Amino acid sequence: MHNNIKMKAENVDFFYGPRQALKDINLDICEKRVTAIIGPSGCGKSTFIRLLNRMNELIPNTSLKGRILLDGEDIFGQQVDAVGIRRRVGMVFQKPNPFPKSIFENVSYGLHVNGVKDKKLIEKKVVSSLEKAALWDDIKDRLHESALKLSGGQQQRLCIARCLAVEPEVLLFDEPCASLDPISTGKIEELIMELKKYYTIVIVTHNMQQAARISDHTAFFLLGELIEMGKTQDIFTAPKDKRTEDYITGRFG
Amino acid sequence: MARIKEKAYEWVFTALAFSSLIFLVGIVIVLFKEGFPIFKAVKAGDFLFGRFWYPTYEPPEFGIFPLILASFWVTLGALLVCVPLGVGSALYLNEMASFRQRSVLKPMVEILASIPSVVYGFFGMMIVAPVLQDLLHIPTGLCAFSASLVLGIMATPTVCSIAEDALSYVPKSFREASFAVGANRWQTLTKVVIPAAGSGISTAIILGMSRAVGETMTVLMVAGGSAVIPKSIFDPVRPMTSAIAAEMGEAPMGSMHYHSLFAIALILFLITFAFNIAAEIISRRFRIKLGHSG
Numbered sequence: 001m002h003n004n005i006k007m008k009a010e011n012v013d014f015f016y017g018p019r020q021a022l023k024d025i026n027l028d029i030c031e032k033r034v035t036a037i038i039g040p041s042g043c044g045k046s047t048f049i050r051l052l053n054r055m056n057e058l059i060p061n062t063s064l065k066g067r068i069l070l071d072g073e074d075i076f077g078q079q080v081d082a083v084g085i086r087r088r089v090g091m092v093f094q095k096p097n098p099f100p101k102s103i104f105e106n107v108s109y110g111l112h113v114n115g116v117k118d119k120k121l122i123e124k125k126v127v128s129s130l131e132k133a134a135l136w137d138d139i140k141d142r143l144h145e146s147a148l149k150l151s152g153g154q155q156q157r158l159c160i161a162r163c164l165a166v167e168p169e170v171l172l173f174d175e176p177c178a179s180l181d182p183i184s185t186g187k188i189e190e191l192i193m194e195l196k197k198y199y200t201i202v203i204v205t206h207n208m209q210q211a212a213r214i215s216d217h218t219a220f221f222l223l224g225e226l227i228e229m230g231k232t233q234d235i236f237t238a239p240k241d242k243r244t245e246d247y248i249t250g251r252f253g
Numbered sequence: 254m255a256r257i258k259e260k261a262y263e264w265v266f267t268a269l270a271f272s273s274l275i276f277l278v279g280i281v282i283v284l285f286k287e288g289f290p291i292f293k294a295v296k297a298g299d300f301l302f303g304r305f306w307y308p309t310y311e312p313p314e315f316g317i318f319p320l321i322l323a324s325f326w327v328t329l330g331a332l333l334v335c336v337p338l339g340v341g342s343a344l345y346l347n348e349m350a351s352f353r354q355r356s357v358l359k360p361m362v363e364i365l366a367s368i369p370s371v372v373y374g375f376f377g378m379m380i381v382a383p384v385l386q387d388l389l390h391i392p393t394g395l396c397a398f399s400a401s402l403v404l405g406i407m408a409t410p411t412v413c414s415i416a417e418d419a420l421s422y423v424p425k426s427f428r429e430a431s432f433a434v435g436a437n438r439w440q441t442l443t444k445v446v447i448p449a450a451g452s453g454i455s456t457a458i459i460l461g462m463s464r465a466v467g468e469t470m471t472v473l474m475v476a477g478g479s480a481v482i483p484k485s486i487f488d489p490v491r492p493m494t495s496a497i498a499a500e501m502g503e504a505p506m507g508s509m510h511y512h513s514l515f516a517i518a519l520i521l522f523l524i525t526f527a528f529n530i531a532a533e534i535i536s537r538r539f540r541i542k543l544g545h546s547g
């Protein structure tokens with residue numbers, strides 16, 4: 001099995017004001033694989049994943065050193081438009097955040113803002129996105145009801161569908177199951193396993209079993225540093241670094 | 254002992270809570286009792302739609318249509334000023350201002366909202382009206398237009414402050430979700446943030462409107478005071494509030510004039526009451542829409 005590198009972090013430092021949140025991160029993300037990022041709270045997992053689609057630049061007073069490449073091109077380059085990057089690199093958040101609009105409008109939103117006008121095409125993409133997000137069967141009769149009536153797990157799958165509609169290449173998940181019950185969590189995990197056939201996936205998780213179950217590669221962060229990265233199996237069975245071992249055996253965190 | 258104390262507290266607070274209700278009911282009763290006798294002398298239709306307000310002539314005429322029209326025009330004009338200014342500045346504060354700018358400007362807006370209306374009235378009389386008179390060569394600058402302008406400026410901070418609150422209640426996660434699918438700032442603002450804050454912004458507008466309708470001092474000082482049906486926005490007018498304030502002192506107690514002023518107050522009360530109920534209903538719907546309970 002060959003691993004094409006889809007995204008790459010090169011010597012990345014990141015600062016909130018004077019405070020350094022990431023220190024010299026070097027990390028490869030392989031195409032059509034699931035890369036898990038694990039580590040204790042506050043170690044910079046969210047900060048890192050939010051760099052991959054340039055979400056962090058919405059926070060004032062932050063600065064970045066180093067480069068982040070998507071297909072070999074620096075996403076922070078002079079000519080590059082953040083909006084275009086976010087279209088290619090979608091993101092699903094910790095807490096499901098559907099808009100207070102109908103299910104249909106939630107999914108079609110990304111198409112509208114990206115200038116798709118053809119009603120037939122929009123309808124087609126909404127349906128196929130909902131199918132890909134394994135939500136279609138649950139809600140096909142109530143497309144025009146408020147998205148806020150859905151359960152938490154359904155809302156999260158709706159947010160996934162909303163991302164899929166704009167046909168991104170990379171999907172970022174920041175603790176997508178943190179607010180869900182075990183059954184909904186199982187469904188999301190199944191979905192991620194399915195989606196990795198078509199998309200490159202990065203998932204931040206607090207839950208080590210989850211990382212072990214669904215990811216191909218795992219990166220362990222601690223205090224803003226990347227301690228170790230490798231095949232998930234290797235990280236969980238034969239970690240090279242003592243701190244990784246301590247973390248995955250539950251000695252801290 | 255502790256139980257008795259607890260009971261006592263409960264009673265005190267219940268009584269306090271009910272006292273405001275009692276005041277409200279008391280006001281309504283007085284307005285009805287003092288306002289109603291006018292309808293024995295004048296038919297309700299003639300009162301509301303009569304074109305002549307000559308309460309002190311012999312025989313008197315009690316048609317408040319000129320006063321209603323004056324209130325309506327002045328309020329509408331004020332809205333044309335305070336809605337774009339208030340909502341626009343709220344958007345600026347919430348979306349564009351840096352943290353430091355906002356932390357200076359927001360308290361300033363709140364101070365502006367608490368300036369007594371007589372100060373605005375003075376500003377209108379001494380500055381707006383003379384300038385307008387010179388500029389447009391009209392007989393007097395004290396007219397519906399000046400009153401609208403001053404009232405509008407006066408209501409702007411109220412509208413801005415409430416609209417800004419509504420915008421800041423829109424969860425950050427909505428914005429993030431919008432950016433994450435490749436929307437730009439303008440799209441995020443117009444398609445997500447403003448619709449989500451829409452009912453809050455409507456509440457702001459209604460409360461601004463209710464402030465403009467009910468305002469007395471400013472219009473008394475600036476609107477010109479003429480109780481005839483205005484032909485242009487540069488005519489002097491006498492809105493309902495001004496009529497009450499200006500005439501209550503000279504109307505003999507118990508006379509028809511006196512009762513007619515109470516009837517005007519009753520109508521005014523019903524109008525502002527309706528505005529406030531509407532604002533409450535809309536803001537409640539808004540909270541439900543954003544997924545907060547209550």
Ligand SMILES: Nc1ncnc2c1ncn2[C@@H]1O[C@H](COP(=O)(O)OP(=O)(O)O)[C@@H](O)[C@H]1O
Pocket residue numbers: 016021039040041042043044045046047048059
């Ligand atoms: N918006 C922010 N402003 C300032 N500091 C922040 C901000 N977000 C996160 N941080 C800090 O950066 C560090 C990493 O946070 P984060 O990336 O959220 O960690 P994790 O997702 O691993 O829990 C923490 O110390 C946190 O306090």
Ligand SMILES: [Mg+2]
Pocket residue numbers: 045046047
């Ligand atoms: Mg986090």
